Amino acid sequence: MKDITVLLTSCNGLVSPSQIDCLRKVKERKIKIIGTDASDLGVGSRLVDQFFKVPKGDSEDYVISMFKICEESNVDILIPAADEEFLALGKEKSKFKQIGTEIVTNDYDISIKSSDKGLFLNFLKEKGLPCANYFIPKSLEEFEKACFDLGYPQFPVVMKPCLGRGNRGMRIIKSGINKRDLLLKEKAGSPYATLEDIKESLVNGDENENKFPSIVLMEYLPGEEYSVDVLVKEGKPLIIIPKLRLMPVPGLSVVGQVDMNELVIKKVTEICEAFNLSYNVNIQFKYSKEEKLFPYEVNTRIAASIAACKAAGANLIYYGVKLALNEEIPPTKIRNGMKMIRYYKEFYEYSDDLDEQNDKSISF
Known part of the structure; x- marks a missing residue:
């Protein structure tokens, strides 16, 4: 199978090491991993094969810098990991495609309709889908x-x-x-x-x-909360992995457990079809005080907890890469009930390591 170069943005986030690990442990091919971030202070830039410091995703120079990196480094797949980045890059997918780089994100008009929380709720209402x-x-x-x-x-x-x-x-x-x-x-x-x-x-x-x-x-939705990772192609979900948040912290999954809730899966399928979503998507739900299940947010990008899906039986970040390459997605068996417990781990760097780190780091 052809070796490839994958670029992961925002690679210095706290959860980036687990995302990098999902790509690093792929056995069927060799993957060169390039990381980009607006900051060079983070662990991810030490774990990738090459690192580029770039402007922030909402900067006018961001797309120009990313295009130059992809062209000069022969990047096959670009994975945006932050909201402002996938929105900016979604506008330029055809331009990147001309240099052989596929961006694992939806087109801009789909992304903005689902990522803007107001437009998202308006669209659900327009389509007759339940919402809070x-x-x-x-x-x-x-x-x-x-x-x-x-x-x-x-x-x-x-x-x-x-x-x-x-x-x-x-x-x-x-x-x-x-x-x-x-x-x-x-x-x-x-x-x-x-x-x-x-x-x-x-x-x-x-x-x-x-x-x-x-x-x-x-x-306010006071009930149980689900964070659902989905691999989807043109509105059709290929793999759906709902995770129940056992220790909910606003915006984070600290402790989560795979729960193949049929109602959640049904609602995810309806939303993916309505928005015609593709690639890696994360949809979040909570139960209301009347015990009705409502979606409250969609992220059309890889989620912070996507590495948990690999542990549950489906390496969704890599399968998103395969989807962009038009490769067949292998059959999966999800380990229902698997529990994820997130924790901090330190990375230590010594002065004599800096020369090696500087050799693989470039600023744009």
Whole structure:
């Protein structure tokens, strides 16, 4: 089987080592792994075969830099791992294809429709697919009214930016918060806030930002949470692996367990077909207080916990590569009930290692 060169973006993230390992342990072919990141301070740049420091994904120079790297390094497959990167690269798929580089991402119009949380919920509603109650306010007055329409102060309300990476900007608007306890007893970065605090922050924004921010308000879903990794081709799911979050931390799977929930699988199939998704996709669900299962987010990229799928029986990050190469996906047997427990591990670097590291690192 033909040896290939794969480029993984945002390779210095905390979960990047496990993603790199999924590619490194492929036995049927040799894979040269190139990593890129806006920062060279991370473990991933030490684990790849070659590293390039590049502009941030939302920079005007980002796509230009990535194109040059792919052309000069003969990259076969480019895997975007961050939201702003797959959106920028999705616009240029045909350009990269001309130099022999396939990008493992959906076309831009599909990605933005699913990645923008407001557009995602609007599209679900338009297609008649179940979704949680939500509003997209256009002013502070609409924002406050929407909170009360969603049950505040009796029930919490979730606020998220329409576009945002990870859990940035997510808040759970809740009444009766003891601010002293929030300050002294909650961990830094707690998502809880009062309506008054949020309103004050929205009013006291940048003076140059006259436009009300693009945010979604959604009913709070208190039930069990699923993070579902999917390999999909033109709207047809090939492999679906639901993982129940046993220790839910907003935006992260710290402890998760494979749970082949038939209802989750059915809803994932409906969403993939409706959006005509392809490649690696992650869809997140939670149960409402009425025990109804609702999707609340789609990521049309590899997910942070995709390595758990390899441990469960399906190396989805590599299968995404094979899909881009038009290769057959092997049959898989998923180990239902497999549990993932995430932990930190240190990487040590000594001064006499730096010359070797510098030899394989290039800045753009």
